Amino acid sequence: MDRCNFVIFPSCAEGQPGSVIECMHQGLIPVVSRESNIDTDDYGITLSECSIEEISRVVSDLTKCPPERCEEMSLKTRKTSVNDFSADAFSKNLENAIKCILSTKRTS
Numbered sequence: 001m002d003r004c005n006f007v008i009f010p011s012c013a014e015g016q017p018g019s020v021i022e023c024m025h026q027g028l029i030p031v032v033s034r035e036s037n038i039d040t041d042d043y044g045i046t047l048s049e050c051s052i053e054e055i056s057r058v059v060s061d062l063t064k065c066p067p068e069r070c071e072e073m074s075l076k077t078r079k080t081s082v083n084d085f086s087a088d089a090f091s092k093n094l095e096n097a098i099k100c101i102l103s104t105k106r107t108s
Contacts, residue, residue: 001026005070006062010050011036016085024081027074031058043076 007023008031016037020030030036030044040046045062047054065073083089 001028005029005074006031009036010047010055012050021081021085024077027078029073029077043073043080
């Protein structure tokens with residue numbers, strides 16, 4: 001991880017893969033398929049398709065990124081992973097979901 005900037009994960013069916021989330025916690029910038037279900041905002045890349053051509057094009061483009069841009073994306077990736085994909089974030093989201101369910105009026 002010390003020698004990489006990106007994690008490339010062109011999956012056809014995943015639900016926020018733990019391996020990518022762990023890499024993001026280490027500051028690796030995600031390059032993922034839509035099916036990985038990770039919103040990359042302005043810190044990562046969502047592949048338009050999982051073809052060899054598309055992946056090659058994206059990797060080629062990324063190798064041309066200035067180091068400052070990679071550092072900026074890496075810092076945003078790390079911040080997002082801590083804020084949105086940590087154990088604390090999971091607990092808060094679960095608590096909010098339970099509160100929402102319990103506060104919903106039931107009709108018989």
